[in-house]
Amino acid sequence: MIKLVTLDLWDTLVTDSKSNERKRDLLRTDFIIRTLNLMEDYKAKILDYFEELVESFKHPGEENEWALLPETQLLHLFKEIDACPDVEQFKKILTFYTGCILDKLPVLTEEGVPEVLKTLKEKYKLALISNTGRTPGKVLRRLLKKLGILDYFDMLIFSDEVKMRKPEPKIFLIACEAFHVLSEETVHVGDSMLIDFNGALSAKVNPVLYLPNGNPPATPFVKSLFELKDSMGKYYDKN
Numbered sequence: 364m365i366k367l368v369t370l371d372l373w374d375t376l377v378t379d380s381k382s383n384e385r386k387r388d389l390l391r392t393d394f395i396i397r398t399l400n401l402m403e404d405y406k407a408k409i410l411d412y413f414e415e416l417v418e419s420f421k422h423p424g425e426e427n428e429w430a431l432l433p434e435t436q437l438l439h440l441f442k443e444i445d446a447c448p449d450v451e452q453f454k455k456i457l458t459f460y461t462g463c464i465l466d467k468l469p470v471l472t473e474e475g476v477p478e479v480l481k482t483l484k485e486k487y488k489l490a491l492i493s494n495t496g497r498t499p500g501k502v503l504r505r506l507l508k509k510l511g512i513l514d515y516f517d518m519l520i521f522s523d524e525v526k527m528r529k530p531e532p533k534i535f536l537i538a539c540e541a542f543h544v545l546s547e548e549t550v551h552v553g554d555s556m557l558i559d560f561n562g563a564l565s566a567k568v569n570p571v572l573y574l575p576n577g578n579p580p581a582t583p584f585v586k587s588l589f590e591l592k593d594s595m596g597k598y599y600d601k602n
């Protein structure tokens with residue numbers, strides 16, 4: 364019997380256009396250049412760094428441990444471009460870097476996300492498990508609140524706060540332990556085959572792949588979150 368459903372955040376519940384993220388990167392870059400009085404030719408270097416950073420988010424591992432926290436992402440950047448901000452400058456940059464998502468919000472992947480969460484919550488405990496990038500859990504809570512989905516969750520697990528990232532098996536078991544639920548009584552839903560589906564499997568949690576477009580590489584999958592309850596019933600929650 365399934366008792367707990369954990370959900371991924373990015374591209375499962377919430378999504379953002381590439382152009383939005385690019386705009387934010389330009390704003391972050393300009394802010395860093397202004398705050399540190401750097402020459403304009405640093406702009407390309409910083410933007411290149413952001414592109415590499417986004418790639419490293421897709422393959423979390425020991426080799427890019429520095430990408431786990433916004434603070435260490437910035438320290439890594441400053442080392443690469445040979446910049447030495449003082450404590451005040453660093454704080455100012457960090458605040459802008461982590462908070463600028465709130466000025467132009469991402470959107471829900473499907474209009475009915477709140478309705479889906481409400482229905483799931485009637486039957487299951489709900490937890491969010493999110494690998495964070497430039498925006499930490501502290502800011503993501505405010506974002507979830509603004510999008511109207513914060514209160515559906517019994518627990519929020521952000522990688523920057525628990526200092527581990529999916530697909531590490533341990534991160535999938537935090538909510539199980541908190542609610543005294545077995546991994547086999549848990550379903551994890553997410554859009555990434557590597558990070559969500561295989562990660563959940565490695566923790567013996569039942570995976571469901573969220574795949575709105577394209578050919579499914581694995582089963583079970585759903586093309587809409589509205590299919591989730593039926594899919595879970597068919598594959599995992601038979602009673």
Ligand SMILES: [Mg+2]
Nearest residue numbers: 371373374554
């Ligand atoms: Mg995702």
